[in-house]
Each structure stands twice: as C-alpha cells, then as structure tokens.
Amino acid sequence: MKQLLVFFIFAISPIISLADAPEHWQIGLQDPATPIAQGIIDLHHDIFFFGIVIFFFVFWVIFRALYHFNYKRNPIPEKIIHGTFIEIVWTVTPSLILLIIAIPSFALLYSLDEVVDPAVTVKAIGHQWYWSYEYSDYALSDDQIIAFDSYMIPDDDLELGQLRLLEVDNRMVVPVRTHVRLIITAADVLHSWAVPSLGIKCDAVPGRLNQVPLFIKREGVFYGQCSELCGVNHGFMPIVVEAVSLEDYISWVSTKLEEL
Incomplete structure (x- = not known):
C-alpha cells in the first residue's frame, strides 16, 4: 500500500507542479506561462x-x-x-x-510578431558570454538608466536549491498580466534569447533590434539559455526571468532608481 501511494505521488507530481526549468529525465514540454x-x-x-x-x-x-x-x-x-x-x-x-x-x-x-501597446519595454543585449538588460522607460537622464549585467553563478557559489548552469546573479524582472515589449540585440556576435516556458526564441543580431511580445499569466521564475552557438562559453550564459506582481515590480523599480 505504501509503495502504491509513493508511485501515485510521483505519477501526479508533474501535473500538480509547474515545470519552469528543465528536469531530470524530462520528456514533455515545460509548462506554459504565456x-x-x-x-x-x-x-x-x-x-x-x-x-x-x-x-x-x-x-x-x-x-x-x-x-x-x-x-x-x-x-x-x-x-x-x-x-x-x-x-x-x-x-x-x-x-x-x-x-x-x-x-x-x-x-x-x-x-508571435504582434506587439500590443506595451506598458513596459526591456532591452536584452547578448555579450560573450553574459546578458545585460536595460529598462529605458524609467530613465532619469541619458546616463541614469536602470541597467545591469546578468552573469551565471559559478558552481562554487550556488546555494541549496539553486539550479546548476541556470542561476544568475541578476534576474530580469517583469510584472505579470502586463504587456511587455522585449527588444533583443547583441554587442559582438550572434546570440539567441530563448525561454521555453515563455514560448520565446529570438535571435540577437549585432547592429539589429528584434522585438517580441511578452505577456506572462502567472508569477514564477522562468529559466532559459542562449540558443545560438556564440563561442567557447556559449553554454554558460543562462537567462532567468522573474515574473512578479505589479506592486512588487513597482517596488523593485523604485529600489533600482534609488541606487542610481
């Protein structure tokens, strides 16, 4: 009876949990968030x-x-x-x-190409080998803008529960149930901004701006990776998107503006 109960729990666990990151022995697709x-x-x-x-x-x-x-x-x-x-x-x-x-x-x-009156615009820039993000909507001046780099956390610095090769030191934060315009480009070579749970895979091309719409329906942390071979450390530039409530997003923006 106990073995049957354990089997039942493992059998329904993919249904009652949301897989927003790759899992061991995963066969199906990740749970959609958009x-x-x-x-x-x-x-x-x-x-x-x-x-x-x-x-x-x-x-x-x-x-x-x-x-x-x-x-x-x-x-x-x-x-x-x-x-x-x-x-x-x-x-x-x-x-x-x-x-x-x-x-x-x-x-x-x-x-995939329809951008519906975005309330937030985020610019993602691919580098060898990390991502950087800019929130130009809240610029105080030309040189005072919310911008930060997002590097992968090394194995030695990972905390308990964090995902190896997928965690970053600065996440891209966006509000849920809000139309977001994501502008994607690259500073050096071809990259690709891809997050399976969000249904996005867009090439980052130097000298060109590509845009994709983003409308996240639920809060969570969504993981992705660069999906264009861009050099020796191509596999070490993950993408982490944290979707929060509108109130938490406003608080996050206010904190970032105070740091400028």
Missing part, C-alpha cells in the same frame, strides 16, 4: 496526433501488403497498374491534413 507558449504546445499536440494516425495507417498498409501479397499466398501477381480513385484519395487527403495544420500555425506565427 498565451504564445500555450499556443505552441497546443499546435505541437495537434500535429503529433496527425503524425501518430499517419504512422499507424502506413504501418497497417505495409503489413497488410506484405501479408497478403507475398509469393506464397499470391504466386500470380496482380496486374493492376493504375487506380484513379486511390490516386485521388492519397493526393487530396494529405492536402487537407496540411491545410488543417497550416491554418492554426499561420495564426500562431503572426501572433
């Missing part, structure tokens, strides 16, 4: 369903052909060289499946 991430996961599940159906159908056709039309069961080969009906079926059916997949994928693709 509408975009939810849309990406739903599209993945829909396409995966069609893939499973097609796989088993093709497997059944191959197995049936090998079983019924081998040289022992059918020594005299059939002389069918053309079938108009089957030609139409296997041309129209894949076209309809692709059309069903294309419509939601195009809607999701366009929503």
Whole structure:
C-alpha cells in the first residue's frame, strides 16, 4: 500500500507542479506561462496526433501488403497498374491534413510578431558570454538608466536549491498580466534569447533590434539559455526571468532608481 501511494505521488507530481526549468529525465514540454507558449504546445499536440494516425495507417498498409501479397499466398501477381480513385484519395487527403495544420500555425506565427501597446519595454543585449538588460522607460537622464549585467553563478557559489548552469546573479524582472515589449540585440556576435516556458526564441543580431511580445499569466521564475552557438562559453550564459506582481515590480523599480 505504501509503495502504491509513493508511485501515485510521483505519477501526479508533474501535473500538480509547474515545470519552469528543465528536469531530470524530462520528456514533455515545460509548462506554459504565456498565451504564445500555450499556443505552441497546443499546435505541437495537434500535429503529433496527425503524425501518430499517419504512422499507424502506413504501418497497417505495409503489413497488410506484405501479408497478403507475398509469393506464397499470391504466386500470380496482380496486374493492376493504375487506380484513379486511390490516386485521388492519397493526393487530396494529405492536402487537407496540411491545410488543417497550416491554418492554426499561420495564426500562431503572426501572433508571435504582434506587439500590443506595451506598458513596459526591456532591452536584452547578448555579450560573450553574459546578458545585460536595460529598462529605458524609467530613465532619469541619458546616463541614469536602470541597467545591469546578468552573469551565471559559478558552481562554487550556488546555494541549496539553486539550479546548476541556470542561476544568475541578476534576474530580469517583469510584472505579470502586463504587456511587455522585449527588444533583443547583441554587442559582438550572434546570440539567441530563448525561454521555453515563455514560448520565446529570438535571435540577437549585432547592429539589429528584434522585438517580441511578452505577456506572462502567472508569477514564477522562468529559466532559459542562449540558443545560438556564440563561442567557447556559449553554454554558460543562462537567462532567468522573474515574473512578479505589479506592486512588487513597482517596488523593485523604485529600489533600482534609488541606487542610481
């Protein structure tokens, strides 16, 4: 009975907990925190369903052909060289499946570029090998702006419960349920700002500003990494986004402004 209870707890733990960082032996996707991430996961599940159906159908056709039309069961080969009906079926059916997949994928693709009247703008700059963030909305002057670097915490400095190769000394802080515009660029070489739970993966290109919308639905800490090979320490420039309530965000901004 005790073993059954332990198994049940481990079985439902992925359901009752939110995986905003990679876990050991993880197979599925991380829990979404934005509408975009939810849309990406739903599209993945829909396409995966069609893939499973097609796989088993093709497997059944191959197995049936090998079983019924081998040289022992059918020594005299059939002389069918053309079938108009089957030609139409296997041309129209894949076209309809692709059309069903294309419509939601195009809607999701366009929503990735839609920036809805952002209340907060954050600029993320990729460096070899760390990220820096700027909050230009609260600039007191040209040289007084909320800006900080975000370095990975070395293994020797990690505290109990912190994630190896994923924790940083300064997190990017944003409010929940608020439209945020994220401007991404790089100072030296190509980087990529990617956080799976947020459904964002955007290239950071030197001399170019890319922007993506961000609307986080719940509070939490979300982990990501640079996803563009950018040099020898490419694997040591993680991304940590902390989503807090609007009141806590205002308090954080006030504290940062006092430090200027």
